[in-house]
Amino acid sequence: MDNDIAERTKKEIDMMEIVFKVLTIKDKDKQLALDFFDMASNYFKDSKFFLDKQDYIRAFEAVVISWSYIDAGIKADFFEVPKNLKKYFTS
Template identity: 30%
Template sequence: MQEEAKKEVERVKGFLPQLKLADPKGKDILKLIEAYFADAQHFYKQGKYVQAFEAAIMCWTYADAGLHLGIFTIPDELKNIFTV
């Protein structure tokens, strides 16, 4: 589980700085993503790999949904990690 958690935390770490608001309505969702990412990192450092994995997946899920709704943008080279 440690490797899976690390992979997901690293994935979020890679895309989060590139995730941009396309619509101000997404501001609160972006804050949620950032909070879940902080949680994921915290859990990982504590050795709580299941919780770290889950928090990182929540980041990806919110980001993916926001991309589908048009409230976020992401560079084309990162779109392959989402379902858009």
């Protein structure tokens, strides 16, 4: 089971690595958009920190929270991701 959690966590972190490389911040309510981005980015950094410590549960939690901020930001029209990545989000 631990191996499954580790693999899933790495997979999610790899996907979010791609998202952060291609995500664009729109001008709509720029400061709030930047706040959302900062929170997502900080949680993503935390996920990689926990992954390095082999704390897979906390790493997974942090990457999911990061994803949630990006997802909410897309829904609020703060962020844009390429069409091929939109299927990973609820917006």
